Amino acid sequence: MPSLKQITTKIKSVRSTRRIMGAMKLIAAVRLQKAQAALMAYRPYSDAYREVVLNVSALSESDDHPLLRVPEEKTNLHVLFFTSDRGLCGSFNSALIRNMQGYIKEQKEVFGNIKLSFVGRRGRDYFSKNGVQTGKYYSGVNERNSRKFSEELAMALTEEFRSGESDEIVLAYNHFISAISQKMTFERLLPLSTQKTDDGGGESSSDYIFEPEKERIIGSILPKYVQVRIERAMNESLTSEHAARMTAMENATSNADEVIAKLTLLFNKTRQAIITTELMDIVNGTEAQRKGGNE
């Protein structure tokens, strides 16, 4: 049985850990709130952008613009993988990595060559040791600099697609559903699907007026669209990360509470045992003395 001193030390250390985790939970909650507000505001914008672009690309031929090109062969796949930089966010990264492994396995049947680029340290740390071809790597992305990072990435990726270095570019990130639920999503960024929409709405190229002419519009909105999608994925991923961290820290805090309760119980029991033993000693001692005095 541990001594009283040992138990108090243990309780103290669990308490201080709990305090840190509680603080981290609060920080994550605040950051989640902010990120979520930004994400909710960004979603309509990027959705509207997507709609416009899909509309235009449905009315275009694949040779209207290099970014509409549909590669004849699927050889090089480039996946941009969003994870977090830091841990202590539960199964956030491990779930992402697990899904990613499955995805790579699946895509190996189709593509000859798969390359991974990373936003976030955790994904890179894992895959750089696992024999996967790695490309660019970004870390330190947050809500304030996501615009800048996404612009840089968009430029690099569009150039890669344009030059034919990659035949398909996919974004892999956690889609934020709610504070307790996120879903890993694989989204094809390029090429854009040029398939006509199913509803067959009587729109055809001749009904739509473009100003300036279609080719120039495509040239100016497609690269921007790529940036918008990447920024959206960043926001989704960041929001999910904060949510995951908040949940993880909440669980950790309540676990710590449980541990503290158990230790306190143990402390009381031990103390009681010690008191009982001492009492017995005293009683025995006086008993012995009394008996000795009688003789």
Place this chain on the structure above:
Amino acid sequence: MAEKLRLKIITPEKLVFDGEVEELVAPGQMGEFGVLPGHVPFLSVLFPGRLRFRTEESGENTLIIHGGLADVKDDTVSILTDKSEKPEEVDVATARKDAEAFQKELDELQDAEPSQIEELDKRLRITRARAGE
């Protein structure tokens, strides 16, 4: 033909406006254009400038938009722009000064990259729109 247009002005930061308007005038790259209900499908790239629209409740409205694009379809106009400002929130004097500075910079700019000129031109147009010129 519907009687009203639905106008949505969306920026990355927020949904600035979503409601019915009677008419709107936007700064297209090929010149200003007006949209009335029943307009044919139309897509235009916008210059930074002033977007004007009229609603039944509040009459004439003006917003400064920082470029973007306008998509007109089924009597719905979606304006996607990087940023929008209300004219009354802008410090006109500073904007004027900035506009002059940009103009000067642009005039002095020689054999620069086209993208650089484009960027500066955009900034100039934004400040001009803010200054109300």
